[in-house]
Amino acid sequence: MEPLLECRALTKNYSGRPALNQVNLTVERGRIVGLLGPNGSGKTTLIKLASGLLTPTGGEILVDGKAPGVQSKRKVSYLPERTYLCDWMRVNDILDMFEDFYPDFDKAKSHEMLQRLGIGQTDRLKSMSKGTKEKVQLILVMSRSASLYLLDEPIGGVDPAARDYILRTIIGNYSENATVLISTHLISDVESTIDDVIFIQNGSIKLTSSVDDIREKHQKSVDELFREVFVC
Amino acid sequence: MLRKLLKYEFRATGRTFLPMFVAVVIISVVSRVLYSDNISQALQGSSWFVDLVYGMTAFMYVAVICAMFVMALIVLIQRFQKNLMGDEGYLMFTLPVRPWQLITAKSAAALVWSAASCAVAMLAVMILGSQYGGFFEGFGRAAESFAWFCFEVGVPVPLMIFEILLIMLVSFFSGAMMIYASIALGHLWPRHKNAGAIVSFAGLCIVMQVITTALTHILDSINFFNQDYNLQLFIWLIIAYLLLFTAAYFVITNYILSHRLNLE
Numbered sequence: 374m375e376p377l378l379e380c381r382a383l384t385k386n387y388s389g390r391p392a393l394n395q396v397n398l399t400v401e402r403g404r405i406v407g408l409l410g411p412n413g414s415g416k417t418t419l420i421k422l423a424s425g426l427l428t429p430t431g432g433e434i435l436v437d438g439k440a441p442g443v444q445s446k447r448k449v450s451y452l453p454e455r456t457y458l459c460d461w462m463r464v465n466d467i468l469d470m471f472e473d474f475y476p477d478f479d480k481a482k483s484h485e486m487l488q489r490l491g492i493g494q495t496d497r498l499k500s501m502s503k504g505t506k507e508k509v510q511l512i513l514v515m516s517r518s519a520s521l522y523l524l525d526e527p528i529g530g531v532d533p534a535a536r537d538y539i540l541r542t543i544i545g546n547y548s549e550n551a552t553v554l555i556s557t558h559l560i561s562d563v564e565s566t567i568d569d570v571i572f573i574q575n576g577s578i579k580l581t582s583s584v585d586d587i588r589e590k591h592q593k594s595v596d597e598l599f600r601e602v603f604v605c
Numbered sequence: 606m607l608r609k610l611l612k613y614e615f616r617a618t619g620r621t622f623l624p625m626f627v628a629v630v631i632i633s634v635v636s637r638v639l640y641s642d643n644i645s646q647a648l649q650g651s652s653w654f655v656d657l658v659y660g661m662t663a664f665m666y667v668a669v670i671c672a673m674f675v676m677a678l679i680v681l682i683q684r685f686q687k688n689l690m691g692d693e694g695y696l697m698f699t700l701p702v703r704p705w706q707l708i709t710a711k712s713a714a715a716l717v718w719s720a721a722s723c724a725v726a727m728l729a730v731m732i733l734g735s736q737y738g739g740f741f742e743g744f745g746r747a748a749e750s751f752a753w754f755c756f757e758v759g760v761p762v763p764l765m766i767f768e769i770l771l772i773m774l775v776s777f778f779s780g781a782m783m784i785y786a787s788i789a790l791g792h793l794w795p796r797h798k799n800a801g802a803i804v805s806f807a808g809l810c811i812v813m814q815v816i817t818t819a820l821t822h823i824l825d826s827i828n829f830f831n832q833d834y835n836l837q838l839f840i841w842l843i844i845a846y847l848l849l850f851t852a853a854y855f856v857i858t859n860y861i862l863s864h865r866l867n868l869e
Contacts, residue, residue, distance in 0.1 A: 387795075387869065388795040388796070421868070424698075424699050425698060425699070425866070426694075426695060426698055426699070426866065426867075426868040427866070427867050427868065427869075428864060428865055428866055428867055443701050443702065443703055444701075446699055446700065446701040447701040449699070451695075451699050453695045455692055455695065456692060457692050457693055457694075457695035457696040458693075458696070459617065459688070459693055459696075461617065461620060466616075470613060473609045473612075473613075474606070474609060474700045474701065474702070475700075475701070
């Protein structure tokens, strides 16, 4: 079976400056993967390339064996690091929109999560705080039964209580064959959630490993190893 | 998927247009009432305040109709610029739809709103004009002149109307696609993408102008515009010419959105 996400000599430049440099990477099915690196290391660029929002400068990126396109977008559930919601909508409108476009969207699941986080279905997106909008986006993304979840900084902007709920939701929601790729620098928060890690720095992959291997080989937690690898 | 995109496009834009249409109709009806003979004779000049109301109403009538058309243009630009190339593009470009469907949905909705704006403007003129006795006779005379013109050039009236509507339709699409292509070309600029869009628009205008001039010269040189030139052929040449540009702009936009997208 082909890997779910594969990068072959993937390069991305912004105005000649490399953001990703000859990245080779495979991500398998059924894993929760932490994409970890300091600010500006290329995490967001990698995720946006996989979502088809950026075009590679060189090399290729494949989702389930295919370049990003309509087919991959059906399988990928992407949470951007910014707000992409249309301000004029109410929560209900955006739920309807997701239900319309994604056959794998489970509205009942989203209702349950909204209720849990105290967000009303008729609330206007315009009058929401940034953190609440982030929660709504995460609910939208996690209410799909996708093959690949690409979560760019899913917990950065929300309070710790919601953070725990979100992480529990991520673990609880995804099916056996689905993979969740979480980019973050809040390592201690995700450490107990993830199976594998990808360390990325200056657009290059520094390390890929399972969390168990890190603990066995290095006798360290992921957080400790991260501080060691990316020491300033 | 196109149908669904259209649904959301109409929802997003209807919020702006429908209140505007209502405003145009209300101000037309108010103007009609204020300017009807007996009321205006009784009221006008009675006090400075009444005169001010009259002045304001006349101004509003013109301003609201102008604003409606300006808004149609702004919405056309903004729905592409903001909803696709801005932050909302993160949602639109991760939906399982093809870029050509996004372009088609945006331009089709813009066409419907522009046509509706024209219809509402005509309605506004009719509401205000209906008080004048000769107003609708004037329409009748204009229609007769048009029929006479069609007879003179030997074209059946329905065909002529069809051709005029078709020219308006392709003109709209060539204009809309030119704006989309300019924004898409501006997107290729590493920085200052808005400036890039404006420069691209100017560039496309120049290219179109050069080709038009060249074609006119060619038609001139083969003596196309002699005394009894073929109007029908000329109309269809214009339609084909506009369609060709529309197609070229569409291809440019679709190529950039499909193969050169970089939402940074």
